[in-house]
Amino acid sequence: MLFEAPIRLEDLCTKLACTFVGNPNTFVVGLNEIHVVGTGELTFVDHPKYYLKALKSPAAVVIIDQKPENCFGKDLIITPDPFSLFKQLMEKESAFVPSNQLVSESASVHPTAIIQPGAFVGNNVTIGANCIIHANVTIYDNTIIGDRVIIHANSTIGADAFYVKRRSGYYEKFPSGGFVVIENDVEIGAGCTIDRGVTNKTVIGEGTRMDNQVHIGHDTLIGKHCLIAAQVGISGVVRLEDYVQIWGQVGVAKDLTIGKGAVILPKAGVIKSLEGGKSYLGAPAEETKTAMRQWVAIKKLPEIIRKFKI
């Protein structure tokens, strides 16, 4: 997420009452979670596993819990608890302001869009031409919806990311400051949940159609013209390229890429990135022909064990 205006690193640290290592005149343009941080932005890292990812990212400034051997040209804010400092900054930028109306006065709804009774449209939401938002849909603040989008009843767009920090004895919630973008000609089924990004955007690409009870995690980018069947769950920070088809009750683990035109068959569990143009099956998902061979073999197994007395 971008700040309203870029801010000098030194000024930012004065506001946060912290110190920095680097150039006081570096301009910080915004802040973002490590997976999605952009040029000139600030991010945080608190686990050695991700040090390199943060330091080699496009970020201008990294909040980190110890001085790294090589800072790869980043300015640093060193603090024992980067999460807290980042959260503090985040909360200044994205406090929850409750709307007390079903359709917020700050929402921009195209006059040809239909908002059915009971639908909630939060602050600063944009809804394009010829959309249909069915009854009891809930659209959180700052969601951007294109033209000719249909959202069926009881779906939730833009709820908070499932994103916490393990503390001693409890989990600390990180406030979600991102938002959801739904491009033109998307159709979203009933009872779906699409979380907003932690600091950035979750995107449903143009022409994608999803059935009911689909879950899409924070910061996930769904490509154009994908089909997603009922009860599919896609975790956070997943990238679906264009024309992917995912059938019923599939689960996709976080931070994976599914290549263009891949087809994932029902009930599969995807735990690694998948190449495009192929079909996948099983949990863990493998290429369909591989998974089918295993299924055929398993069917024979009891007879083999009996016959060979093994």
Next chain:
Amino acid sequence: MLFEAPIRLEDLCTKLACTFVGNPNTFVVGLNEIHVVGTGELTFVDHPKYYLKALKSPAAVVIIDQKPENCFGKDLIITPDPFSLFKQLMEKESAFVPSNQLVSESASVHPTAIIQPGAFVGNNVTIGANCIIHANVTIYDNTIIGDRVIIHANSTIGADAFYVKRRSGYYEKFPSGGFVVIENDVEIGAGCTIDRGVTNKTVIGEGTRMDNQVHIGHDTLIGKHCLIAAQVGISGVVRLEDYVQIWGQVGVAKDLTIGKGAVILPKAGVIKSLEGGKSYLGAPAEETKTAMRQWVAIKKLPEIIRKFKI
């Protein structure tokens, strides 16, 4: 779906600006998707795989993309794009008319029925005696609900079918013109989604009870006195006979029949029709005793491989 009045084939084709092969005086009584088309109705087919099904169906008229060898007595409308012509006809018959009230004035709600705050009841919905419709339920247009039906909160009855046509580079939505019928003494859990038929009805049979977050696809016919546990997903055009029990998180693929009294155990994935009176398990689902034997064999497999150095 039936037309308001039967129409002569010749008159229909004049309205649609298309030609026909057959008897101009054939009366067309309505239109329906191939899986559910009835006597005297019109349907469409655009894939050789389904030519015979369409031509041997009870339809009076078939919209088809090429002249078949044998028309089996059907009158034909031959056009390179049957989907578009059928869609055009459908849209004339079932345009979406938004209601601007939580309970539409055209809905017929029995005086003993309880409609809780926030529930949406669409146009021409019928709700019988002693029903309880909990808060934030959404009931789309034309749904028919019997007596003593309970629908728990945030469920959606009658959203559009997940039904599209692949075009070059995108998917075209087919408008849903069907509806949902919920018979007497049904109970539907919270957060369920029951889609209406594409051109016909989705039915939940008398006395059937379902837990939360169940998904039922378009044109599916659920029998009487079935039990369906939480997070089950049943695709479109499935027929559940009476007294079927389906346990948690099961998925059933489209266009299958599940026989009377079948029991499907948790997490099963059903990809072919199942005989009644038996118990099934696994994905793909098999008879429970077969699936159990495979599970026992798999448990032994690592030890067998180690022992025999295979």
Next chain:
Amino acid sequence: MLFEAPIRLEDLCTKLACTFVGNPNTFVVGLNEIHVVGTGELTFVDHPKYYLKALKSPAAVVIIDQKPENCFGKDLIITPDPFSLFKQLMEKESAFVPSNQLVSESASVHPTAIIQPGAFVGNNVTIGANCIIHANVTIYDNTIIGDRVIIHANSTIGADAFYVKRRSGYYEKFPSGGFVVIENDVEIGAGCTIDRGVTNKTVIGEGTRMDNQVHIGHDTLIGKHCLIAAQVGISGVVRLEDYVQIWGQVGVAKDLTIGKGAVILPKAGVIKSLEGGKSYLGAPAEETKTAMRQWVAIKKLPEIIRKFKI
């Protein structure tokens, strides 16, 4: 559930027009389902499998369908249909009184709590300080919510248990008379469903956080500081101890205990109680290292069959 005041067994039986075996002066303090019945309460049992459990429970009085060999000091009400008698008693205690307002006048909402538009808050609900109840959430009667609880949009708290009695030819619904308790600092995702207890409470322990589309069955007790990912389904009468982590699309069968700190990996199907402090995988779930060995073995199986021509 407790009665408003304890009642003498003889007086209770006069009200119910039934007879008893035992001490007329036994005070009955409330009624509860067999799994959760407490000291001085009344419960029912109608299957020999559960006779001993009922008779050795802390109950004061047991409604039973035949005279047991040993009554273990319980007073008994013997009737051919214990379910009906218990249901009759239950219905007297917990009739559904519909609220005709989005936020019931009998609800007690802390002034610092935020209730977003479209949320329904039933009769006698308590909501603590600094809670956020998002739009279109539905909270059934008698729910108790602590401080700093966040409930995301379209979730349902306190819908009826999925609890029926098989009769000849149909299922009879048992009315739910229990309620839900959500302790401090809990976060519940969007589109979740948490059922109330049949006669007692369903509890979500302090600091527990759940993602979207999670289902929690009746009378289930979730410990403190658990993490439950999207689309998990937990059946009724399950006990999750503290610090349990359950990942996406897992299912847990009814009446199990999951030990402290257990981790259940995505898509697992849990059918027996699990020890704490370990990691589990697969359906049926086993310890992760065991399940992994089986998966490795299955991958080799087609090649083994080919090589050994078995």
